Structures are given as C-alpha cells and as structure tokens.
Amino acid sequence: MLYLPRIQGKAEMKTYVAKSEDIEKKWYLIDAKGKTVGRLATKIARLLRGKDKPQFTPHADIGDFVIVINADKVRFTGKKWSQKTYYWHTPYPGGLKSITAGELLKKNPEEIIRKAVWGMLPKTKWQKKLIKRLKVYSGDNHPHHAQKPEPLEV
Secondary structure: OOOOOOOOOOOOOOOOOOOOOOOOOEEEEEEEOHHHHHHHHHHHHHHOOOOOOOOOOOOOOOOEEEEEEOOHHHEEOOOOHHHHHEEEEEHHHHHHHHHHHHHHHHHHOOHHHHHHHHHOOOOOOHHHHHHOOEEEEOOOOOOOHHHHOEOOOO
C-alpha cells in the first residue's frame, strides 16, 4: 500500500451548491406563434427546471417563471393535428376518453402546450410545483405586466 502524505499549504477547492432561497427567479415571455410544439416545450421545461443556469443543482429549485402567449397559433409537423390523440380515464367503468390535437386546439389551445411541457418535466414531487410556474394564454394579452417579463426568442 502506497501512502502519500498530504501537501500542506495547498488550498482545497469547495464545490458550490445552490440553495433555492438564494436564487432570484426571472420571468420570461415566449411568443408561440408559428413555433413547433415539441421544440417549444423542451425549451420551456429547461427554463422551469433551471437547467439553463450555470449554478444548476439537481436537488435545488432554481427554475424561472415562463409566460407563453399565442398558444392558439402553434404548429405540429406532419399529420399530427388529426393523428395525435390525447387520452384520459374517468372514474367510471369503460370511461376511456380521447380527443385529437385538432379538436383540443379548438376547445382549449393552452392545454396543448401545458400537456407537452408536463410530459417533459421530471416525474417527482416537484412536477406539480414546476408546472404552476407556466402561464399559457391564447391571445397576445397576459396579466403579468407587473412582473416585467423578459422577452425570449425560441
């Protein structure tokens, strides 16, 4: 067994660990007009989680708030408007329900982006907390002007 003595006088480097309360959360504004749903959702999920920050720590909540406008003007590639189907189950026997992406766009366009981002967030206790920071609106207007959101090009 080889024993190496510790060198005295040499400074040791400490690893920086971010804490949730030390991080200032920003607000970002994203215009979804003409953007592809999947590519938009990956960027939003990264912002909500805080992975774009250099001080990202997996166990700390350092993500930002995201406002998405023009959710009714997103696009899918291929034939997804008619072929992509969203499923859910009611608490009754035989209660499997479904809706296509095109029907969901007419009924509730904000839900398309919300469901895409929900699927990209980690399946932990933070998933519900992170999705609450996502604010999605159909038109150009949003009620978050007081937070001074920073426009972000995706």
